[in-house]
Amino acid sequence: MEEVYSDLNDFEKRLKVNRNLEDQVQSSSDEEDTNVKPRFTTEADVLKEKNRILMEKLFKSEKQVNEYKEMVDAISNGGKADLKDKKLIDLAKKNRSLQLQVESLKTKAAKAAEFALKLKKEKDLDETNSQMSPKKSNNILETQSMMTGIDSDKKFKDQQLKGELDKAIKCLERETGEIVSLDDMVREDSNWKGRAQKIEVLKSQIKKLKEQNFGTSMMNDGLSVISETPSVFTGKITHAEKNLTKLNNNRTNELEQLRKELEETKDELNNVKTKYKAAVARRDTLENQMKDVKSEFTSKFKILIEKTENDDKLIQMLKAEIKRIESAKGVKSQLSSGGISTTSSVKSQQQDTVPEFAKMKAENGRLKNQIKCLEIELEQKEDKIKNLLTNCVGAPDERFEEKELRIAELEDKVESLEKENFRIRQDMNQTKDGFGRGGGQPGPTRTKDESDKIIKELSKQNAMLRRKLDDALERLGNSTGFKQ
Numbered sequence: 001m002e003e004v005y006s007d008l009n010d011f012e013k014r015l016k017v018n019r020n021l022e023d024q025v026q027s028s029s030d031e032e033d034t035n036v037k038p039r040f041t042t043e044a045d046v047l048k049e050k051n052r053i054l055m056e057k058l059f060k061s062e063k064q065v066n067e068y069k070e071m072v073d074a075i076s077n078g079g080k081a082d083l084k085d086k087k088l089i090d091l092a093k094k095n096r097s098l099q100l101q102v103e104s105l106k107t108k109a110a111k112a113a114e115f116a117l118k119l120k121k122e123k124d125l126d127e128t129n130s131q132m133s134p135k136k137s138n139n140i141l142e143t144q145s146m147m148t149g150i151d152s153d154k155k156f157k158d159q160q161l162k163g164e165l166d167k168a169i170k171c172l173e174r175e176t177g178e179i180v181s182l183d184d185m186v187r188e189d190s191n192w193k194g195r196a197q198k199i200e201v202l203k204s205q206i207k208k209l210k211e212q213n214f215g216t217s218m219m220n221d222g223l224s225v226i227s228e229t230p231s232v233f234t235g236k237i238t239h240a241e242k243n244l245t246k247l248n249n250n251r252t253n254e255l256e257q258l259r260k261e262l263e264e265t266k267d268e269l270n271n272v273k274t275k276y277k278a279a280v281a282r283r284d285t286l287e288n289q290m291k292d293v294k295s296e297f298t299s300k301f302k303i304l305i306e307k308t309e310n311d312d313k314l315i316q317m318l319k320a321e322i323k324r325i326e327s328a329k330g331v332k333s334q335l336s337s338g339g340i341s342t343t344s345s346v347k348s349q350q351q352d353t354v355p356e357f358a359k360m361k362a363e364n365g366r367l368k369n370q371i372k373c374l375e376i377e378l379e380q381k382e383d384k385i386k387n388l389l390t391n392c393v394g395a396p397d398e399r400f401e402e403k404e405l406r407i408a409e410l411e412d413k414v415e416s417l418e419k420e421n422f423r424i425r426q427d428m429n430q431t432k433d434g435f436g437r438g439g440g441q442p443g444p445t446r447t448k449d450e451s452d453k454i455i456k457e458l459s460k461q462n463a464m465l466r467r468k469l470d471d472a473l474e475r476l477g478n479s480t481g482f483k484q
Contacts, residue, residue, distance in 0.1 A: 095168045109154045204244045
């Protein structure tokens with residue numbers, strides 16, 4: 001509104017000057033009748049001009065009112081900082097457009113200067129040939145005068161735009177308080193803050209310090225004066241500090257939360273590290289235990305293999321004993337055909353076989369005891385392996401169950417062999433009883449072919465048992481190596 005009043009005052013001054021000039025002109029003229037009509041026309045023109053100026057100013061004032069409404073809405077919705085940023089962005093955009101206009105005018109002026117130089121050169125050439133073509137020289141002079149006029153207009157506009165650009169830059173410097181590149185200000189991701197916003201932040205910090213009772217009373221008095229200074233834009237004490245303090249408090253709360261989360265993550269990391277170290281130590285101990293169990297298993301399997309070898313030897317001994325009994329049986333048949341004279345020799349042979357049967361019986365008992373001891377030890381080792389597997393994995397492995405089944409099958413085979421051995425021993429006892437009855441009638445004994453078949457089956461079963469034990473040992477070694 002002040003600009004409107006100043007423009008109206010200027011217009012009234014110019015109007016007074018024009019009226020004085022008209023009065024002087026009219027007083028010098030002799031015609032008095034014609035003085036009324038021009039005066040009327042000049043007043044009407046003045047009113048029209050004044051009306052036009054007022055309409056233009058009214059339009060500008062309405063535009064400013066709309067801008068102020070937008071500013072008030074922005075303050076009520078987004079706060080003071082958004083309004084400042086918006087104003088700065090608008091000023092930067094205007095400055096950018098002015099710069100573009102200046103650059104375009106510079107290019108146009110440069111083109112006009114180049115064109116003027118070309119025309120000047122052509123003029124020089126035409127002046128040399130002026131006698132030959134006078135019309136051409138006149139055209140060149142006209143074009144040169146026209147281009148000089150255009151060049152002067154361009155220069156005037158360029159100077160005018162430069163002046164506006166300087167004014168805009170000065171306004172920006174007043175607004176920002178420092179010289180900042182426009183590209184950095186316009187960029188959206190920039191964290192640039194204006195002077196007014198910095199002042200508000202400092203005021204909020206000063207209030208915090210005052211609340212915390214830092215500093216002397218004189219310092220508080222000085223700070224109170226600073227904190228009560230009017231705002232840069234409104235000229236009144238605003239409540240934008242509350243928004244800034246809220247933002248600052250939110251930032252401090254976020255920082256505290258992040259610090260707490262960082263400490264929690266550090267604690268979790270330390271716990272995980274300790275658990276990992278404990279798991280590694282447990283793994284090492286379990287590996288050592290598995291190695292010990294493997295070594296014990298290998299030793300026990302070696303014992304079982306030695307037992308199978310002893311069983312083979314026992315089978316060979318039994319085979320030899322059966323052959324010897326069969327040969328003795330043949331001798332008995334010869335003696336029975338010869339008469340009673342041979343009974344004394346049979347008794348002597350029978351007395352020789354009795355200690356051998358006792359030895360075989362003792363050997364069989366010893367082997368049974370060994371088998372029972374090995375079975376007990378095998379069960380203990382299986383329990384240990386199950387415990388280790390449950391500690392390592394949480395449940396027994398399917399392969400381990402298969403191995404248990406195979407071991408059970410092998411134990412069944414061993415029991416069947418023991419039964420077969422017991423049956424052979426009974427047959428031998430029956431043959432022994434047959435020899436001891438007298439009368440030359442032996443008990444029911446097996447033939448040579450049947451005994452050979454039994455011995456062959458026993459040897460085959462023993463060999464199969466040894467192969468299965470070797471396979472089980474090898475698989476157990478592979479599985480323990482895989483677990484490790």
